[in-house]
Amino acid sequence: AQGREWNHDASLDWHLLEGGDNWHHGVQRLVRDLNLTYRHHKAMHELDFDPYGFECEGGSLITRMTNDTSQ
Structure with missing residues (x-):
């Protein structure tokens, strides 16, 4: 996580x-693994x-249901 608030006038850290x-490397690996999955x-x-x-x-719950063509 960055130590400062995001600033559109500056580059990312x-x-x-x-x-x-x-x-930070652990978070990078997690995002990589999620993307691969x-x-x-x-x-x-x-x-x-x-x-x-x-x-x-559902009315008060956000649910994401995905379908695929194999069904």
């Missing part, structure tokens, strides 16, 4: 990833732009 293994499992993205691919259920 990429320097936080420099150096040895630290907390998303890409690997077709059902998570296959119908993102198809009305059939998304359903909204």
Whole structure:
């Protein structure tokens, strides 16, 4: 996490990833792994732009239901 609030007039704090293994590298690996999982499992993205691919259920709870073409 950055130590300062985001500023649209300045660049991101990429320097936080420099150096040895630290907390920032763990977050970087987590995001990498989540992206790989998303890409690997077709059902998570296959119908993102198809009305059939998304359903909204429940009044006070946000739920994401994904469908794929194998159903």
